[in-house]
Amino acid sequence: MKTTALLLASALLLPATGAFAQSFAFTAPEADLRELVGCHSAASHPATPAAGTVVTYFGVETSHNTQHEQFARLRQVVEASKPTLVFFEKPDLGVDSxxxxxxxxxxxxxxxxxxxxxxxxxxxxxxxxxxEYDYLRARLEPSQLKLYYLLRVARQYQLSTGASRAQVRQAMAALIAQSSYWLPGTEQVVPNVAALQATYRAQCPSGHWEQAAMAGPSGRAATFMAAIEAQVREYRAQRLQRQVAEAQGERVLVVLDRAHLPAAPATLAQAKPRR
Incomplete structure (x- = not known):
């Protein structure tokens, strides 16, 4: 079960190829599961750099295509800005050869x-x-917290892998079975897939959680997710503010999801990549 749940988390963050996601699932330590699942981009406010600190922001989108123009542009920005400190999102899985x-x-x-x-x-x-999880845990009811993470993971898993409805349902059952491990504090709520639908209907009176997983949240489900995402963005903005403020005297390059670039950064290297 833990291997299945870890495979789901791996596919969520590393969708380049199914083969790689599978190999990663069997080699990653189980202790990494919560970290793998809890990753997405958000930083909505500009950070104030410390005196003597130069900050450049570079917006990216998820891609494993070596021909995507953002990679050549990122290299150009690094060569031009000569950063001494680079911030990145997602787990640190090192580099390849x-x-x-x-x-x-x-x-x-x-x-x-x-x-x-x-x-x-x-x-x-x-x-x-x-x-970030602890931040949300202090602000949400356990059922809301669990529903948010399960819906988010289910949707991103489906987008990353093209999974069928049956595969999403099977993966969700595995995740719920391990929820005490990767969603601590929610053990007493949503104990199975049937309970997930009941919890979904409590927040979103119409529709089905599988529909949200396959086609994306809509209506009340979208409102529910957006309200929590706003809290996540606020937390990310506060964290970015602290990190930039602490980088005294550094030439900082912040590489983050282009959809969540700060509104008025010191240097905006790329607001929206050309297609």
């Missing part, structure tokens, strides 16, 4: 680390999923 392999296996996050290594810059993770 070459530029192309790093992109193919590890996407934009891995490539940010690769460029940092090539240019002698420090690389640090921007987000903290465990702290």
């Amino acid at each position: 070459s530029e192309s392999l790093t992109i193919t296996r590890l996407g934009e996050s891995g490539y940010a680390r690769y460029l940092a290594q090539q240019h002698g810059a420090k690389a640090e993770r921007l987000d903290d999923p465990l702290a």
Whole structure:
């Protein structure tokens, strides 16, 4: 069961190929599951740099395609800004032996680390999923917290893998079975898939959780998810503010989801990549 749940989490964050996601699922330590599941981008407010600190923001989208223009642009930005500190999102899975392999296996996050290594810059993770989970846990009812994470993972899993409705249902059952492990504090709510639908209907009177997983939340479900996402963005913004403020005297490059770039950054390297 834990292997199945970890496979789901791996596919969520590393959708390059099914084969890689499967191999990763069997080699990643079980202790990484909560961190793997709890990762997504958000940073909605500009951070104030410390005196002497230069901050550049670079917006990316999830891609493992070496021909995607964002990778060439990111390299150009690194060469021009000469960062001494690079912030990236998602788990730190290191780099591969070459530029192309790093992109193919590890996407934009891995490539940010690769460029940092090539240019002698420090690389640090921007987000903290465990702290983010605790932040939400202090503000939401256990049933709301669990429903939010389950819906988010189910939808992103389906998008990453193209899973069928039956496969999503099977994966969800595995995740719920291990929820005491990766969603602590929610053990007494949503104990199975049937209870998930009842909890979903309590928040969203019409529809079915499987529909939200297959086609994305709509109506009341979208409102429910958006309200919690707003809290996540606020937490991410506060964390980014602290990290940038603490980077005294550094030339900082922040690589994050382009949909959540700060509104008025010090230097905006890329607001929206050209297609």
